[in-house]
Amino acid sequence: MDSLQTQCKRLAAARCPLHMPGHKRRVPPAPGLACYAWDLTEIDGADDLHDAHGMLAAAMARTAALYGSARCWYLVGGSTAGLLAGIRALAPFGSEVLAARNCHKAVYHALELGHLTAHYLTPSVLPGFGVYGSVPPAAVAAALDAHPAVRCVILTSPTYEGVCSDVAAIAKICHARGVPLLVDEAHGAHYLPLAEPHGWRGGAVAAGADLVVQSAHKTLPSLTQTAWLHLNGDLADPAEVERQLDVFETSSPSYPLLASLDGCTEWLLQNGVAAFAAWRARLDRFYAAAARWQRTPVLGCAPEKTACYGYDDGKLLLRIGAAGAAALRAAGFEPEMVCGPNVLAMTSPCDAKDTLDRLADVLTARDAAAPPPPAAGGILPPPGTAQCTLAEALLRPACTLPLAQAVGHTAAEYVWAYPPGVPLLAPGETVTPDFAAAVAALTAAGTALRHSGGTAPDAVRVLA
Numbered sequence: 001m002d003s004l005q006t007q008c009k010r011l012a013a014a015r016c017p018l019h020m021p022g023h024k025r026r027v028p029p030a031p032g033l034a035c036y037a038w039d040l041t042e043i044d045g046a047d048d049l050h051d052a053h054g055m056l057a058a059a060m061a062r063t064a065a066l067y068g069s070a071r072c073w074y075l076v077g078g079s080t081a082g083l084l085a086g087i088r089a090l091a092p093f094g095s096e097v098l099a100a101r102n103c104h105k106a107v108y109h110a111l112e113l114g115h116l117t118a119h120y121l122t123p124s125v126l127p128g129f130g131v132y133g134s135v136p137p138a139a140v141a142a143a144l145d146a147h148p149a150v151r152c153v154i155l156t157s158p159t160y161e162g163v164c165s166d167v168a169a170i171a172k173i174c175h176a177r178g179v180p181l182l183v184d185e186a187h188g189a190h191y192l193p194l195a196e197p198h199g200w201r202g203g204a205v206a207a208g209a210d211l212v213v214q215s216a217h218k219t220l221p222s223l224t225q226t227a228w229l230h231l232n233g234d235l236a237d238p239a240e241v242e243r244q245l246d247v248f249e250t251s252s253p254s255y256p257l258l259a260s261l262d263g264c265t266e267w268l269l270q271n272g273v274a275a276f277a278a279w280r281a282r283l284d285r286f287y288a289a290a291a292r293w294q295r296t297p298v299l300g301c302a303p304e305k306t307a308c309y310g311y312d313d314g315k316l317l318l319r320i321g322a323a324g325a326a327a328l329r330a331a332g333f334e335p336e337m338v339c340g341p342n343v344l345a346m347t348s349p350c351d352a353k354d355t356l357d358r359l360a361d362v363l364t365a366r367d368a369a370a371p372p373p374p375a376a377g378g379i380l381p382p383p384g385t386a387q388c389t390l391a392e393a394l395l396r397p398a399c400t401l402p403l404a405q406a407v408g409h410t411a412a413e414y415v416w417a418y419p420p421g422v423p424l425l426a427p428g429e430t431v432t433p434d435f436a437a438a439v440a441a442l443t444a445a446g447t448a449l450r451h452s453g454g455t456a457p458d459a460v461r462v463l464a
Contacts, residue, residue: 015329016355018316018345019336022189023221027267027350040255049074049253050246059262060228066265067192067205069212069230071238073245074261076253079186080106082213082229084113085244090152090180090211090236091116098143100155101383102132104184105414105421107154112390112427119147121155122383123163126304128297129319129342130376131161132422134309137169144177156184157204158191160337160420161299161344162315163308167207180210180235186227188312189214190349194272198280202310210236219314219348222264226257275349282356283313283347289360295370296320296363316345316359321374322446324366331362337419340445341374344419374445381438384411384430393427397464400455403439406431409462413453417442424449431460 017024040046047054056074064072075081087110091097094115099107101122111118121139123132135155144150153174157165167183174181183204185191191203204212212230216222229245231238290298299305299317318324325338328345337344347356387393387410398412408431415425415435425435442449443457453461 015332015334016352016358018328018333018347018355018359020215020219020346021217021222021224022219022346022348022350023217023223024348024350024352026352027221041252046255049076049258050242050249050251056258059258059265063228063261063265064230066194066268067203067230069205069232071231073229073231073241074253074258075213075227075229075245075249076225076257077227077249078217078225079104079184079213079215079227080109081245081249082227083107083182083184084110084248085241086182086211086213086229086236087111087116087152087154088114088247089240089244090182092151095151096147096149098140098147098150098153100135102159102422103154103156104160104186105416105418105423107156107184108390108414108423108426112394115389115391117389118386119143119150120383120386124307125380126163126299126307128302128304128376129161129299129317130340130379131163131299131317131342132159132380133163133307135165135170137166137173140170141173144173144179150179152180152182154182154184156186158185158188158310158312158315160187160422161317161342162187162312164202164310164312166309167202167204167209171208171210175208175233175235178235180233181208182211183209183213185212186215187218187315189216189228190219190276190314192268192272194268195276198276200276200312200314205230205232208232211241216261216264219346220264221267221350223257223260226261226264228261272349278353279314279347279349279351282351282353286316286356286360287313289364293363293367295373296324296367297373314347316347318343318345318363319373319376320366320370324370327366328359328362333359333362339417339420339447340379340442341376378434378441379438379445381424381432381434383426384432384435386428387430388428390427393463398453398461399464400453400459400461403436403458403460406460406462407433407436409460411460412463413451413455413461415439415449415451415460417447418450425460431462
């Protein structure tokens with residue numbers, strides 16, 4: 001059998017990447033990348049990520065200045081590490097939080113580990129695409145009034161599909177009540193001041209969120225698994241954030257990964273203005289072509305976009321289904337996600353100059369003879385009522401039932417499509433007929449669902 005390195009090289013060369021990481025295998029995250037020669041540990045002079053006072057502290061300060069945050073921590077465990085640490089720092093064990101229902105599974109794992117009681121904010125669904133829309137600020141205010149014991153608010157903006165919420169308004173609502181706001185901006189590391197003139201406005205750091213987690217590797221030139229965590233204001237205790245990062249992140253951080261984060265910062269400083277301008281020009285040409293398509297809905301220029309507070313049009317969400325994804329692969333492109341009727345192509349400032357033009361040409365030719373787009377209804381079920389906390393549901397005795405028989409019972413596992421990794425069903429929620437119908441629709445569309453309990457696709461683990 002070929003080595004993993006050989007297989008990875010073969011896959012990397014096979015198709016044009018319309019997926020993360022953001023460097024698109026074109027912009028070196030660190031010059032040369034012969035990193036074994038300088039793969040260090042916490043020796044004298046190399047600083048310590050968990051007690052940084054030297055070169056790592058200086059690097060993180062450069063990134064904080066670039067984004068305008070009070071402080072930035074480098075993460076080598078992805079945004080997952082930042083979410084786990086940030087939520088634990090803001091919400092004491094056993095407390096209450098307010099969380100958007102469309103958060104990534106890492107947020108749910110933080111709720112689970114902290115034995116937190118979550119009060120969910122469930123955004124409306126964009127009907128043409130079957131994805132969650134924006135979180136309304138009024139809904140946040142009402143939920144905080146109804147649950148005065150909440151210790152923090154957690155939301156995702158932009159979402160995996162690119163939908164943004166009014167973070168500035170939500171931050172003001174939270175701060176008026178003395179409640180910190182944590183934003184999972186894993187897919188929005190490109191929302192920084194130098195990108196604002198080119199359409200990427202309203203980032204969570206500038207909007208005043210107290211903790212902001214960003215995956216630099218998703219849309220910027222940094223190695224996979226790298227991210228950063230920003231702090232603003234005085235509602236989050238930096239010493240507690242530090243302590244929780246020490247709990248959830250490795251004590252042996254990779255210096256090549258850390259160097260790629262600093263290299264990404266330097267790339268943004270040196271090339272960011274021109275790179276974002278060129279990215280915007282490429283996207284403008286793509287959407288000009290997309291506006292003429294009759295059988296290829298694209299969220300970035302669809303009527304549903306107007307229902308969102310904001311939208312990151314660097315995400316190309318196409319309603320072309322598995323058949324459309326196969327056509328892209330046949331043309332030499334590899335999309336980021338295929339889920340139900342939707343195919344997601346991720347772009348970045350590091351795409352080749354002609355990538356989006358070639359993609360538009362392929363989709364234009366396909367559109368002329370394409371069948372009607374697949375329906376999106378019913379693939380995102382309304383969540384069932386929470387009967388207990390996530391941790392309680394996972395610790396109590398459970399059994400496995402066929403899906404049809406599980407309806408009405410309380411779930412004892414997560415079920416999600418990965419990507420995007422947002423639970424369709426979470427432990428402690430009632431298994432509903434809508435969930436069963438969504439499973440059937442997604443399965444029929446060729447989407448494989450993951451069950452954290454290891455159950456079969458047509459079964460669910462429920463409380464006994």
